[in-house]
Amino acid sequence: MSEPSASPFSLEVSRVADDVELVAIGGELDFGQASELSSALQQLRADGAQWFVLDLGELTFIDSSGINVLVVAAKATAASGGALVVASARQHVQRVFDIVRLSELIPVEAGVDAALERVTWRRGLTAG
């Protein structure tokens, strides 16, 4: 059955610099949406993006499927010399991150600005 969701999954991409993408993820991220997010990030990398900040401010739910997408995307980005930083996780989302110890795999920042700073700094290091 198709229940209208109270907080449907949403994905919003804004380019901060040539190869820096700010991706705002909202709603609920589960097995149903994981592949959508995965292919979206893949497409951005294919288009040349190396640096990602994922704004999770509006993300109300995440499960292991969502975590897996983030981990896979972060590894792929790192492998190509870039980086993926997640930011602004809400309490429940952060609790999941803590459970799976996501910070050991992906940089997690409290705010988008800090994440952007971190990405910009890393990018500068790489360029230098």
Place this chain on the structure above:
Amino acid sequence: MSTPGAEPTTLRRYVPVAVLLAVLALVVVAAVLAWRQYDDARSTATGDLRSRTTLATADFDQLFSGDINVLNAVARTDAVRAGNRTAMLRYFIRVAAKERASLGGISWIDAKGISRVTSADTRIAKPVDVSDRDYFIQAKRTDASYVSAGLVSRRTKQHVVALAVPTHAADGSFNGVLVGSIPVETNVAVQRILRQFGDLTVLDRDGQSITQAFRHPPNGALVRRIQAASNGTHTLTDSSGLDGDNGRVVVWDYSTSAAWSLVIDRSRSGVYATARRALILDLSLVGGLAALLIALIAWLGSRVRREARRQSAHLAREHDIALRLQRSMLPASLPEVDGVDLACRYRAGVAGVEVGGDWYDVLARDDGFVHMIVGDVAGRGIDAATLMGQLRSAFHAYAFDHGSPAEVLRRMIRLVPSGSMATAVCMTLDPFTGDLRYATAGHPPPLALDAATRTVRLLDVGGAPPLGYVAPDMLVDARVVLPAGTTVIAYTDGLVERRTASIDVGIERLSNALVAGAELDADALAGAVLEQVGDASPAEEDDIALLVLELLEVPACFRAEIPADPSELAPLRRRLRRWLALRRVPEVHREDAVLAITEACSNSIEHGYENGNGTIAVAVAHDGDQLEIIVRDRGHWRAQGDEADARDRGRGLSIMRSIMRDTAVVHDDQGTIVTMLQSVEG
């Protein structure tokens, strides 16, 4: 939506009586006509007798006047004038022999009354004194011809009738009487006439019967009556006869020349035999015809009655079939649904000869949703019941597949044939969340009673026209969240519609009954509503169907079986969150439970079902300080996978294990069961 029908039995009962009366009238008219014809026939019969006497009279008149003319001619001959007996004798013999066969003989009597000459004797006869004879005396006295009564000739001793004419001498003085005798018993002319007219009785002036040896008939009174009668034909249709027998028809006429009365005396039965035969024939014909008609009417009547009996038996059978059909389509029992108290009532219209099209049904879906419908098919009888059955089947089929009541109703549109009409209200309730969606097509709005506030609200958002008229996009879902303790009633128009009052009055009455019955459980409330609202006007003939659902306290156990489809996860989480909230589980625990269940379901979807078809059963029991979660699928988790896959799945499992107090995953032939325990003390 009822169509009352009445039987025109009274009319049918009077038709045979009217036809019978008409036949009787016809019989009477025919009998009267037959009687008149009989009368005519009798008149004709007597008329025939009268003609015969008249004709016989004419014949005898002619015969006798002819003879008298002959005698007159003879009287004027010289021989008679001169009294020349020798010449007279010669002449008489010639005349008697040749001129007139009817005259048996001619005699001449002189003025003194002595018979001197007779053709019966070739000589001059011996003188015989006849001066005492009536005919001599009369002819001499009146100087005119005279016909005697029957007498016995003194010369020949024969029975004769004497015709007497006076004779005169040359100077005109009376010189004698010329007598012609007619031997009636042997006279050819007389006998010919008598033979011609059959049973004529001839009475002479003395009342002797000429035809019966001059006997006097026994019935002297009748003879006197006949002789006293005036000239002309006379008829007695019911008299005693000449012989004194009764029951005779007597007809007579009088021959002046012969001084005879010619009488026909016959039995009535003989005379009227033909007429009576005709009458009997007519009457039996009429009687037979009437009997035939009555028999025909009786037969037709019995046929009509048999046909009517057959018809009524047929109608009764059809009614019975329709009733059974309809009853069979109303659910025998309502499903047991956690957290919901359901009750229903159906009452056939009081005057309803035919079965109505009111119906209701309830369906508990695997995902925990409850579908309810109350409908009314316009019309009655088997057609309506059949359409009802189709709508009910559609309800079952589509309610299983579609969570939207509007969608369920939309699927019903094509089942309603053009010209037909059906109304319905379809409702979908999530008993775990109190979430109620409803769609209405031409149906009166359900009412919702809030037990806490004792207020009633109309669920009348988004009402559309009836099925059969509504366009699919006009059917929309309306949504309301019901607090625990809310009672919803859906019903057919028979409950609230009265010819004498607006439907608003009925709804108001229903609303009052709901408030008054707020303390009752669903079944008692349904009974009270039917009694107080439905029976308010007992003469009403429309059917009533009603369905009551009471949302009890939030169920302690959440149960849902959902398709193994990723898109099902978000709705499931939403329902779980609301149920957990209604169960007053602390928010932090709620999200953990939701996450753990999501992980378990994801595993089932991703790994349990390779072909994507299957269901996942989720059950969450809340017993105060603990949640027991069971997620079960009927697929087969892949035992092996690549490293990343194993790690990812491991991440899901580790989440479950981290946030649950106890997690167990069991694979068996049936599938996989994940059991998790979570402490939720506030």
